[in-house]
Amino acid sequence: MREFLASIHYGAWVLPALLLIPLAGALIIVLQSAFSRDDSSLAAAPSARWIALITFLLEFAVSLGMWWAFDPGTVAWQFRVTHWWIPAWGASFDVGVDGISLFMVLLTTFLMPLSVLGGWTSVREKVRSYYALLLILTTGMIGVFLALDLLFFYVMWEVMLIPMYFIIGIWGGERRIYASIKFFIYTFLGSLLMLVAILYLWLHSVDTVTLSNSFSYDTIMQHAAFTSRAALWLFGAFFLAFAVKVPMFPFHTWLPDAHTEAPTAGSVILAGIMLKMGTYGFLRFALPLFPGAALTPWVRDTILTLAVIGIIYGALVAMVQPDFKRLVAYSSVSHLGFVMLGIYALTLQSVQGALMVMINHGISTGALFLLIGMIYERKHTRLIDAYGGIARVVPMFAVVLTLVSLSSIGLPGTNGFVGEFLVLVGSFKTHPWFTLFATSGVIFAACYLLWAIQRILFNKLDKPENALLRDLNARELVIVAVVTVAILWIGIYPAPVLRRMERSAQNFVQVVTSSPGARLASAPETGGSR
């Protein structure tokens, strides 16, 4: 397989291709709508759905090649492509992949076809623009994960934001306007501060070759010079932008609204991929660029406390939610609290655990949202109390919902456990007390999900209309099969995934812990020898 990929110079064109395929798909849909006069309701434009699905499957196939072509041995950027974008400013189209971003991209391309297949019949009107927006959104997301140029990263960050705003705003639930505006302003506020920080960095980093300021990640890592006070402010700016996205405890209130009001595909993407932007940001930008600021005791302790509060608070509030989607949304707050704990514990196990939780959360919460979408299409209500005792009526749905919930709780043998165990084992070495409280989150996770499942699947079948629910049809069975395989495979044999991310995680820990002081004295940075 590797020879075949090398023969077609896979490394040279794969990343730009990953960015362009969705755009091409979107273009086709838009052009197609330009020629046909009729309105774009579902009946009139079935092709839009199929174009989107085929594009996403093609995208997944192309990205799957990276799984084999990726060389786990080195730390350097792989499949790197660099072209001048705005030479005057020193901004370039610079994309590359390493152990951390590889799986984020694979997760994105894995979840997109599932979310389109999942939301197959949920969107009825303005179908063409819906699928075009989804495609553009994918480019934005993959762009964020691949960007090695800060300006390109920021542009992709905004490109990702706008389609999601429309997806929630137009095709959402009842309070969609409120939710989408809140989502947009929350994220936009954070990212503006980040832009200021990026510009500050740009000013203070001179490219040795072109002797001008440059946005490139490596130059900034090596040559950016700023005082420790400035580093603190810069870290604060980056922290705010990413904390909103993670979402960490005080900045999380946009998440339940955005999730409950988003259509099925929207909430799958929101939970599965967009929440990882925040943690990816910490892993790529916030910590490596300002290790000194990040590791000042009071900063580290506040972040860790926020993470642990997030875990317990998310779980407790999830327990009492009447709406199942809000419950899963709050559970995401809890899961990503684990990721932040893992990142900040800075041991190899905890960082790899954090990456695993990011992947597993994407799969299991994405699957949960798909399942909620399926039951929502049948009964058009997300309230837990509207259901009861439907396990006998829809047995296949019941089995899968139980399995996915168990993976979300972190039952050993499923993928949830691998991530959580590594995070907790790793962070126990450096922060035992924080981990002690975080582990209690494992109990609350069992409480809220099992209680919800019991109220939905088991108990008395007292509502007669529930007895007429149809079980999963063929399309849904395909999704469910794919998700189950993913859950069990990563649960039982995660070694290849862990092996690929090990070198990058090791390098991340080494960069952040080894040189908090050096970054400030504007001496060339030793660690980041990408």
Place this chain on the structure above:
Amino acid sequence: MPNGFVYEFLFYLFGLTAIVSAAIFVTRRNAVAAALWLVNTMFCLAALYIMMDAQFVGAIQVLVYAGAIMVVFLFVVMLLNLGLPPSVADIKSKGARIIALVAGLAMLAELLVLARQKLPAELPWLPRETSVTTPITEPLFRTYLLPFEITSVLLLVAIVGAVVLAKRRS
């Protein structure tokens, strides 16, 4: 012509009449009377201009300002038959007037405080044989040529605007 006594006397005469007529203009309830008092102020000012060696501007003042603009004003007043004073006085309540006076006096005080600077000596008078317009030509057509052109455009726009606004909707 040195600043003889006659010159100063006339200067003060015209100045004071201008101020008095302006004061009366402000207090007239009848629009036409007010307009005429304003014309009188403008004539006194024209006189002052001439006495300050700005003969061309004085002529323009009389010609354009008093002659053209005030005539238009009177014309509009006549058109809207505002001649007879309106039933309800259009002067604001006593309280408002007092506040306005206070604000005016405050402004006057500030202006006078600002005016206490030392002014340079006056320029020599123009020699008799030079024509009245020569001093203006150099600045008008060389340094300030662009503003001069722009004012022509401005006037064109004003004309068009006035016609469009005032035209009766068909």
Place this chain on the structure above:
Amino acid sequence: MHPLAGSIAELVWLLPILPLIGFVINGAISLFTSFHAGPADPSAAHGEHDVAHAGHEAPDTHDEHAAPKRAPLHAIVTIVGPLVLLLAFGLGVAIFVAMPSHMATPFVKTFFAWMPVGTDLPIHWAFQVDQLSVMMVLFVTGVSALIHIFSVGYMGDDPGYARYFAFLNLFVAFMLVLVLGASYPVMFVGWEGVGLVSYLLIGFWFNDKANADAGTKAFIVNRIGDFGFLIAMFLIWSNVGTLDFSGVAAGVGSLPAGGPLLTTICLFMLLACTGKSAQIPLYVWLPDAMAGPTPVSALIHAATMVTAGVYLVARSSFLFSLSPVACLTVAVIGAVTALFAATIGLKQWDIKKLLAYSTVSKIGYMFIGVGVGAYVAGLFHVITHSFFKALLFLGAGSVIFGMHAAYHHTHSTEDAQDMRNMGGLRAYMPLTFVMMWIATLAISGIPIFAGFFSKDEILGSVIARAADSTLADVHWLGIPGSAVLYAVYVLALAGAFLTALYMTRMMLYTFHGPNRTGVEEQAHLHEAPPLLTFPVVVLGVLSVLGGIINLPAFLHLPAGWTGALDQWLAPVVGDATLHVTHGVAAETPHEVALVGLAIVVAIAGIVTAFVKLKPAALVPKRDAQPATGFERVLENKYYVDELYDRTVVTPVVAVSRSFLWKGIDAGLIDGVLVNGSAWFMRGLARSGSWLQTGQVGAYAWAIVIGVLAVLGAFTLR
């Protein structure tokens, strides 16, 4: 080259895989049948029928429609279920036979890397074959096979038949993973797996809220135990550096013996055990677990799963033996639970609840055994207990099966599990009656039966260690170790007396005295079908002969017979046991007297029951008056459930709903910060618009004020 390297032991991975295959086949069949039954599933329409058997044992719906579904699929499930177990048992026996008698080092078979992170945390899927794990494998697969056969008869016409066998097979698979795991994480997979399956099986008839609640409660309480297990694992890894049993056994020497660290590790592990084996703080789920089918209670909540805690302590004997304080805690918890559960058992009317509390009490004994360092005694009691407790449950199952059939024929809605509706069944179920008496004598500790040997060995070891051991030297919460151990002995004896009492009470009320089921029902009361009685008989035999596994020394039998289990388990737990008793084999001072005392206590329990209780005076449940005073407290199990509910569950839910969600989330963050700032901006804009009055005069004034300000600034400059 390990002696077992080339042998049958290589196939050890097949042990859990076989039941797993059973699970997959049965699961597929169950999904296939219910998937094609379509939404209008006939049994769903019988909603109202369920109400009749509120919450209690009811092989769901004996509706007539079940008969036609006895298609070939039903037969496949009947064959696959028990067959897979018998194969596993056969493989276990083969491995047992292949094992050399004195295998010093365990045979660790590593398959593939599970979570290889860096060099310092290599977690692999690895199974460990040594004397302890083989012993557990044999008794788990053996008892499970018997119970599977029993279930074929018992659950025969339940619509969820395939699903039931799928879960039962899955349980055995996870139990084998737990027992065979070579490192703590792999064991943890089995540990939580059995928790999951017990959740699925307790809530098997999930259409009834009580059953579903019991299932969820069991899982969450187990999960609290698992929290302890996780923390113990983290402590071990961060201090010892590895999580494999052999690695930890070697590395534990570096830690300060008896130090605070070791004690904390062992206490967290104890928390895990109390969760899984239903000891004092976390036992509340076991009585509610009786909501599941009886064979499930027999298998999971009597014989196998609940002994996982004892297995964990035995497997980590190298840790526990080094921290005497933790060992004493284990012993004390075991003793207190034994007595506490026995007292509750006195006044229970539901036959399954009574057996549940008897299980909690008996596991207390096992904890005393492993707590005081007599690991072999504890494990011996595990085996014998699984025999007679499984027998008791299956016997009770046959009784309930008969009662239910009777009530079903007369369509009465009486409670098939309440002893007050039974009585005098001796005449109708002679075989079950004899077998139950064997089990009762065994559990009470009457000589020739299995219970006597294992319980006596535990009591003897308590006294031996009270006299001279590392436990006696150390102080537990200020009380000297020996005093604590003597107190444990007294509690154990009291527990033994009460056990004899309530078991005989059960026998009297169920089998002796007049029959209270009802005249027309008596016609339908008859012995359970052969499928049910066969396992009961086998277990009966085992309950009688179980003792020979580890005959005590004072019987002066020929060399080969005494202490077979001691020699068998010596390589695994031998040195830990010796460490606790200062390196010298413990012998109990004046042992024969103590044994005599134990026998006297047991017989006294039975005699008092016969004397005090008058089964004739009993009245059926429907017209029984509510109990009063202390009796009511016992019947309501000291109101522990209500206490937990009021102190933990309700406050947490109330706080998180009113304070965390409404208060902080909706109120503080959303209300004040997010919407608050939006409202503030609106207010600002509205007040700004007030200035735009539209009057030209106002604007003039604004300009004048501006000019005044500017000129003022100039004048002041």
Place this chain on the structure above:
Amino acid sequence: MVPEALFFSAILFVIGVVGVLTRRNAIIIFMCVELMLNAVNLSFIGFSRLYGASGQVFVIFVMSVAAAEAAVGLAIIIAIFRHHETVDLKNINLLKGWCSNCPWPNRVECIRLPAPSPSWCGCCRYCR
């Protein structure tokens, strides 16, 4: 004689300001503005005595601007007069930003219609 000229200019300017602030008739206000402009011209001429003829050039520009302004201003006043039949600025508040609950199509307000209720918010027909 320039200081006196500046003094006269200041007084005339202040009279113009007071006139603007006290009168309500649009045309009178307009004339006061013209008076203020003349005051400024006077000070320009005064300074032209000191700094050269460019002051006079500015006077010319001021005059042209004043002319343009007068033309447009009077046109506006006529347009208002035609619609409202009054030039009293008290009633004309077209510049006002409408209060938020006025539906857009009804915003054009005509004061000739009697006020619907004493608590009329004055900005449009359809308030409280």
